[in-house]
Amino acid sequence: MAKNLFISWINYKQVRFTAKVALKIIDSQYVKYIGLPFWKFQEIGTFEVVNEVLTVPNAYLNGIIRQVFVVLSEIIIVLIVVLGILFYQPMLFVILAVTLVPATVITYKVLRNRAQQLGHERDLQAPKAYGIVSDTFAGYVELKLAHKLQLFRQRINTNQALMQSLDAKAYVYGLLPVRIIEMVSILAVITIILYALLITGDTASLVTIVGLFAAAAYKLMPSVNRILASMVTMKQHLYTLEALQAYEESQWQEHKVKQVPAISFHHQVEFNNLSFAFPGSDTPVLRGVSFTVRKGEKIGFIGSSGSGKTTLMNLLLRFYSQQTGEILVDGVPLQLENTEAWHRLVGYVKQDTFLMQASLQDNITLGETNPDPQRLQYALEQASLADFVSSLPEGLNTVSGERGARLSGGQRQRIGIARALYKQTQILVMDEATSALDTQTEREVSEAINKLSATDITIFIIAHRITTLRQCDRIYELKDGRIVAVHTYDELIARHV
Numbered sequence: 001m002a003k004n005l006f007i008s009w010i011n012y013k014q015v016r017f018t019a020k021v022a023l024k025i026i027d028s029q030y031v032k033y034i035g036l037p038f039w040k041f042q043e044i045g046t047f048e049v050v051n052e053v054l055t056v057p058n059a060y061l062n063g064i065i066r067q068v069f070v071v072l073s074e075i076i077i078v079l080i081v082v083l084g085i086l087f088y089q090p091m092l093f094v095i096l097a098v099t100l101v102p103a104t105v106i107t108y109k110v111l112r113n114r115a116q117q118l119g120h121e122r123d124l125q126a127p128k129a130y131g132i133v134s135d136t137f138a139g140y141v142e143l144k145l146a147h148k149l150q151l152f153r154q155r156i157n158t159n160q161a162l163m164q165s166l167d168a169k170a171y172v173y174g175l176l177p178v179r180i181i182e183m184v185s186i187l188a189v190i191t192i193i194l195y196a197l198l199i200t201g202d203t204a205s206l207v208t209i210v211g212l213f214a215a216a217a218y219k220l221m222p223s224v225n226r227i228l229a230s231m232v233t234m235k236q237h238l239y240t241l242e243a244l245q246a247y248e249e250s251q252w253q254e255h256k257v258k259q260v261p262a263i264s265f266h267h268q269v270e271f272n273n274l275s276f277a278f279p280g281s282d283t284p285v286l287r288g289v290s291f292t293v294r295k296g297e298k299i300g301f302i303g304s305s306g307s308g309k310t311t312l313m314n315l316l317l318r319f320y321s322q323q324t325g326e327i328l329v330d331g332v333p334l335q336l337e338n339t340e341a342w343h344r345l346v347g348y349v350k351q352d353t354f355l356m357q358a359s360l361q362d363n364i365t366l367g368e369t370n371p372d373p374q375r376l377q378y379a380l381e382q383a384s385l386a387d388f389v390s391s392l393p394e395g396l397n398t399v400s401g402e403r404g405a406r407l408s409g410g411q412r413q414r415i416g417i418a419r420a421l422y423k424q425t426q427i428l429v430m431d432e433a434t435s436a437l438d439t440q441t442e443r444e445v446s447e448a449i450n451k452l453s454a455t456d457i458t459i460f461i462i463a464h465r466i467t468t469l470r471q472c473d474r475i476y477e478l479k480d481g482r483i484v485a486v487h488t489y490d491e492l493i494a495r496h497v
């Protein structure tokens with residue numbers, strides 16, 4: 001009774017401990033991945049990150065931490081039994097040592113490399129599964145129209161068949177130690193009998209020694225099996241240790257750089273001789289880009305696809321760092337130390353505005369619990385969303401549908417604008433959608449931009465249609481990563497008519 005209560009208490013403590021460890025690891029993985037430079041995160045890919053943040057910590061917990069507990073507690077049992085045998089029956093100790101020890105060591109050696117290999121393969125396959133399912137639903141419309149949903153079904157089936165066979169192998173490897181140790185014990189009994197009968201001829205002590213061996217093996221086997229199975233499982237999950245240690249080096253831990261509290265922007269942003277090539281590439285995407293923008297100005301960027309417009313804005317937003325040159329805000333260079341302060345001042349409206357499956361209000365405030373109603377109303381009006389929202393029966397509480405499925409392209413972009421305005425952005429970067437914009441959407445977005453022009457927000461607009469740039473003070477034309485011309489809106493219109 002007391003023993004059972006004690007064991008239950010120990011189990012409870014173990015579960016509590018491992019749960020705490022799990023929470024800590026998931027959190028530190030999350031922090032590590034959100035702290036990676038943007039390009040690194042993109043290179044790794046969403047599904048790999050989901051795997052590393054959610055699956056790997058649990059695999060580590062079940063495959064390593066829990067197994068360490070098992071091995072430690074079973075080693076204690078084995079030691080107690082073995083010391084008892086050594087003390088009372090040294091001969092039996094020797095027999096056990098020459099049979100069970102080599103059997104255990106050999107079994108472990110045979111299984112460990114395969115187990116480790118299995119673990120790695122499983123770790124490679126898991127993110128692929130997430131990717132296939134996610135692509136199926138993210139690309140549902142295109143895939144359905146192209147009759148490609150079956151192809152994706154086949155892909156997930158192939159992936160899952162592989163995963164199942166890896167799991168089946170892992171399961172068998174977990175069972176093998178029991179069978180092998182059982183067989184070795186039987187072989188040991190036969191050896192003892194043969195030895196006693198053929199060599200010593202002493203049948204009286206034979207019965208005793210076989211009996212004792214059986215009793216000792218009966219006591220030891222479950223523990224030895226559990227130790228072996230746990231060690232094999234640990235090998236299988238060794239990859240989790242590598243995964244948890246990945247990106248711990250300081251080069252990836254930019255978010256740990258001490259931040260200055262604020263950066264002021266009252267006068268100008270100066271782009272000074274910026275050059276940039278993507279990590280791992282020698283080809284510069286931006287070459288010696290220099291220009292100055294005063295506070296409140298509206299600046300447009302044009303240029304053919306691939307000329308470097310988005311990259312230039314990504315440098316301004318600090319998602320990438322230039323290799324040479326600098327961006328100065330009121331004379332202060334943008335660096336790692338002031339990135340957080342800088343981000344408080346800037347807003348970004350992307351071509352494909354990110355929308356959560358949440359209310360319009362949450363989408364504008366990005367989940368703020370106590371939003372400021374006045375700022376919200378201002379943002380709605382400036383983004384030309386006020387009429388649309390008041391026409392909805394549930395107003396700002398309307399849920400936008402997954403990834404904004406219930407909203408038009410123009411509405412989505414205007415939610416992006418409202419989000420930036422709610423944040424009281426001083427600098428707004430807009431990446432205008434390309435041909436995807438229909439005339440109605442363009443009109444809606446242009447209307448919002450026109451309203452913004454009356455504010456003192458500094459705006460950078462990447463445009464594919466010149467008409468979007470009506471309100472711009474200057475329009476820079478990029479070609480092969482260089483500024484090749486500066487235009488006014490009227491000049492551009494005249495050139496294109």
Ligand SMILES: Nc1ncnc2c1ncn2[C@@H]1O[C@H](COP(=O)(O)OP(=O)(O)OP(=O)(O)O)[C@@H](O)[C@H]1O
Nearest residue numbers: 039278281285303304305306307308309310311312
């Ligand atoms: N993550 C990346 N890694 C390597 N090269 C990239 C990456 N992103 C973009 N590029 C390359 O950098 C160049 C500039 O791309 P960028 O997106 O800045 O052009 P853009 O002018 O904005 O084009 P678009 O008008 O089509 O959006 C292109 O040649 C592109 O292939």
